Amino acid sequence: MRDLTTLPKAHLHVHLESTIRPGTLREIGEANGVSLPGQAPVFDGFRAFADYNSLIRDCLRRPEDFERIAREFCEDEAAQGTRYAEVTFTAASHGERLGDLDLPLESVLKGLKAGGAAHGIDCRVLLDHSRRRSVDRARQTLDLARRHAADGVLGLGMAGEEKHSLTPFAAIFDEAREAGLHLVHHAGEDCGPPSIREALEIGHSERLGHGIRILEDPALVAEIRERGIALEVCPSSNVILGLVPSFAEHPLPRLVDAGLVVTVNTDVPSVTGTTLTDEYTRIRETFGYDDHALAVLAAAGVDASFASASTKTALHQGIKAWLG
Secondary structure (H helix, E strand, O other): OOOHHHOOEEEEEEEHHHOOOHHHHHHHHHHOOOOOOOOOOOOOOHHHHHHHHHHHHHOOOOHHHHHHHHHHHHHHHHHOOEEEEEEEEOHHHHHHHHOOOOHHHHHHHHHHHHHHHHHOOEEEEEEEEEOOOOHHHHHHHHHHHHHOHHHOEEEEEEEOOOOOOOHHHHHHHHHHHHOOOEEOEEEOOOOOHHHHHHHHHOOOOOEEEEOHHHHHOHHHHHHHHHHOOEEEEOHHHHHHOOOOOOHHHOOHHHHHHOOOEEEEOOEOHHHHOOOHHHHHHHHHHHHOOOHHHHHHHHHHHHHHOOOOHHHHHHHHHHHHHHHO
8 A cells, every 4th residue: 555645635625724733723822812722622513613613713813823824734735745735714704803804815825825835835725705604794705816816816615504595695606707716615515405506506616615415416416427526525524523423434435436526635634633644544444445546536636626737737647656
């Protein structure tokens, strides 16, 4: 079995605020007067996780906080064999909270640029917005994406509890697509196939953030397979948030067997305690995937990414060399 750390990977679904090193979080929290629990609590659902995540975000207050976590993200990802990442960041929420809409994003982009250059990793940004927050803030997110598209912001997407409809944000999605921005929404994670159809039809989603409940609708499976829309699958996150009973019961193998494009991601690694390499290792050990099958998953991540053609070519060459 080959070393999975050296398998070149694209990481498409990971939230920056949930990648912070424990030591870094303690230092930043203490510097900003925020008291944190000793360790992440056991979550009994998505709402409990969202509340905990709000506390983590409150620790980030200074430009150097955002820049630091972005630099360290690059270092940690590169150590796991990630060569390209599309990291999700809730920029407008931070900017609104701190009274300077651009400051958090500008600091993150500065940190990603420095960290990427230092560790040989290409990192781009997707801006997210909670479904239960206002349309006005979503428009701020769109404006941020437009202003910083040349600096590495790829587009935007909706996150949060999927029971909240995307319909109020339809005009935002239309404008984003017209502006040439990418759209990727969370769907089919804690709600079923209707949330996926909404993400596609109203949200123009180019990939599905999670999408693990798609198997409940065979017609939708056939449609997504035909369209080649990729799923950003995050097994350990689904388990720790109580959406799947155990790793062994995760639908990932059934999604692959259904002919869907499956990519492997971490989502919230500081909460799950896993790296991207750990996710691949668990898939190998739990489902018996050999190195060729794991390379197929890695290649799917490359193809589903918004990376440049040259970056994709280099990553595919690296994956072939790993197998060779």
